[in-house]
Amino acid sequence: MSLRDLALEEATLKALADMVKERLTAVRLELQSGLDAAEKEAGTRQIAATLADGTTVATLSLTDPNPEAKVTDSDAFKAWVMEVFPSEIERRFVAEVREAFTTKLLAEMTAAGVPRVVDKDTGELHDVPGVQVKATRSRNHSLRFKPTGRADITTAWQSGALALPGITRPAQITAGGAE
Structure with missing residues (x-):
């Protein structure tokens, strides 16, 4: 891969990472608010992240600061x-x-x-x-992936079965290195 190709790949990955980071911050705040409300209303302290096919990929749980x-x-x-x-x-x-x-x-x-x-x-x-x-820190929540959760998400994302509001899905993302 040429230096020019590497420069474009880094710029692209940085732009995507910034976009994802910004969206992740907004989603974490919204989820935290929702989890706090769910605990107050029904005692719910955790929720499963589940793909459209029913595969549970992670569990998100309230954490209380010590x-x-x-x-x-x-x-x-x-x-x-x-x-x-x-x-x-x-x-x-x-x-x-x-x-x-x-x-x-x-x-x-x-x-x-x-x-x-x-x-x-x-x-x-x-x-x-x-x-x-x-x-010493504010209340938060944790995310624990299931053993195959990351791979399941990647497969769903690559197949088009997973869409995220606020994130535009590129036509195809590859591991790079192919010319």
Whole structure:
């Protein structure tokens, strides 16, 4: 294949990928909205992706984000660590909580689900200021292909049995390399 042919193929594939990516973003948002509504109305948390011939190619399921402890007010957190765990402060031109200690405390609070830690030396329970335990990403959904799902979709697409709204199907897509 010539350099000119490769340049055209790359430009074509990039244009198609951009078009598909844009449509995928819109479809994911619409599906997420539909799944959220279906769960609220009927308790439905997943749906099968099925070809016209009845072949199930994938399952799409709601996922709930896991809450995770994050420092939301670093000054309040640092002041608390300076008071309760002064040995975990590194002094330079500015006082900072040691990164390893922050990581350790956040992991403990994430596991507990609340911004509290226990001082292992004294047994005292501390509410930790400047930290919240909350979801770090928005609710989403996952897509899991069946073992032959991708191949089934490819076959349906190539045969013309699968059409996608918003995506114009080229007359034929080949693997390339043929001259």
